[in-house]
Amino acid sequence: MLKDKIEALKAEIAGLKxxxxxxxxxxxxxxxxxxxxxxxxxxxxxxxxPELKRExxxxxxxxxxxxxxxIAELKASAAAAAQKEVEKTDVSRPGTPxxxxxxxxxxxxxxxxxxxxxxLGFTVAEGPEVEDDWHVFTAxxxxxxxxxxxxxxxxxxxxxxxxxxxxxxxxVQVREMERKxxxxxxxxxxRVFRNEAISARAHCIFHQVEGLYVAKNVSFADLxxxxxxxxxxxxxxxxxxxxxxxxxxxTEPSAEMDxxxxxxxxxxxxxxxxxxxxxxxxxxxxDPAVLENNGIDPKxxxxxxxxMGVERIAMLRYGVDDIRNFFENDVRFLSQFQSAM
Ligand code: PHE
Numbered sequence: 255m256l257k258d259k260i261e262a263l264k265a266e267i268a269g270l271k272x273x274x275x276x277x278x279x280x281x282x283x284x285x286x287x288x289x290x291x292x293x294x295x296x297x298x299x300x301x302x303x304p305e306l307k308r309e310x311x312x313x314x315x316x317x318x319x320x321x322x323x324x325i326a327e328l329k330a331s332a333a334a335a336a337q338k339e340v341e342k343t344d345v346s347r348p349g350t351p352x353x354x355x356x357x358x359x360x361x362x363x364x365x366x367x368x369x370x371x372x373x374l375g376f377t378v379a380e381g382p383e384v385e386d387d388w389h390v391f392t393a394x395x396x397x398x399x400x401x402x403x404x405x406x407x408x409x410x411x412x413x414x415x416x417x418x419x420x421x422x423x424x425x426v427q428v429r430e431m432e433r434k435x436x437x438x439x440x441x442x443x444x445r446v447f448r449n450e451a452i453s454a455r456a457h458c459i460f461h462q463v464e465g466l467y468v469a470k471n472v473s474f475a476d477l478x479x480x481x482x483x484x485x486x487x488x489x490x491x492x493x494x495x496x497x498x499x500x501x502x503x504x505t506e507p508s509a510e511m512d513x514x515x516x517x518x519x520x521x522x523x524x525x526x527x528x529x530x531x532x533x534x535x536x537x538x539x540x541d542p543a544v545l546e547n548n549g550i551d552p553k554x555x556x557x558x559x560x561x562m563g564v565e566r567i568a569m570l571r572y573g574v575d576d577i578r579n580f581f582e583n584d585v586r587f588l589s590q591f592q593s594a595m
Contacts, residue, residue: 278328381426389425394504419447423464431548437469461564468557477558505538535562
């Protein structure tokens with residue numbers, strides 16, 4: 255009987271539920287689309303006896319209206335619930351911070367060194383870390399029996415005594431003199447390797463910045479002036495420098511440069527071991543034999559060279575008392591360094 259079907263559907267529709275707008279739409283299709291169960295009852299209506307048509311027609315229309323209202327209600331409440339969910343989000347709340355990385359302190363200091371010499375007209379060049387004996391030792395006037403060539407200091411590759419990890423960036427001096435003719439004015443930053451026991455003050459891997467100037471009439475006074483300028487730019491205008499005679503096979507005369515202790519101002523403290531001075535670099539006039547080894551006439555040209563330890567300078571700059579901090583990559587250490595460079 256159509257009447258019973260209408261009553262059954264009425265009860266069913268009154269109890270409908272929808273958790274979302276999509277579910278409500280699915281119900282609309284199920285009941286009210288062309289093939290929906292409410293629409294199909296209108297087909298049955300065609301066979302209703304004439305005396306019942308009026309009553310059944312009314313009931314059918316009521317059912318349709320009921321279904322339309324119920325589904326509209328479900329759609330409205332699903333939309334309201336979704337809106338409420340959106341409003342729960344506090345858009346004014348600060349986001350979860352994702353910390354951005356910073357430069358490594360050794361990079362900051364290296365860049366600063368390169369930048370200071372850049373202001374004096376020094377260009378920048380690099381050379382390989384895996385080198386041959388010629389560039390690290392022989393061209394630099396190291397005699398064959400020099401202790402620096404010894405297995406104890408130098409890392410060799412595959413026990414081939416000709417291929418090794420460079421022990422200093424002075425090898426790039428040689429490479430630069432091979433590829434350029436004077437005037438040469440350049441700095442060479444890079445990583446170097448020595449077979450040394452690791453301690454608070456020494457590491458088997460560290461960094462240097464080498465400098466080389468070869469031109470006509472270069473004097474020791476030029477070297478001293480440039481190093482004084484560098485020290486003041488790096489450590490502040492109060493800093494003093496001191497050159498002590500030293501020896502390197504590739505410079506003559508040779509010197510080591512100290513700066514007045516940045517921590518105690520020269521009075522003497524634990525870091526400078528009471529002396530008031532800290533050694534930061536080796537330097538000297540390029541030995542004529544080195545110029546000759548590289549096809550530069552020492553009668554026409556002279557030059558100076560220097561090489562400094564980046565870790566040592568960074569330790570002084572930032573008051574770091576253990577070199578190993580630079581290689582452990584602990585973010586609690588690294589995040590303390592900020593720089594524009
Ligand atoms: N290469 C030397 C060292 O590693 C430093 C140096 C460079 C000395 C240039 C003189 C000239 O100790």
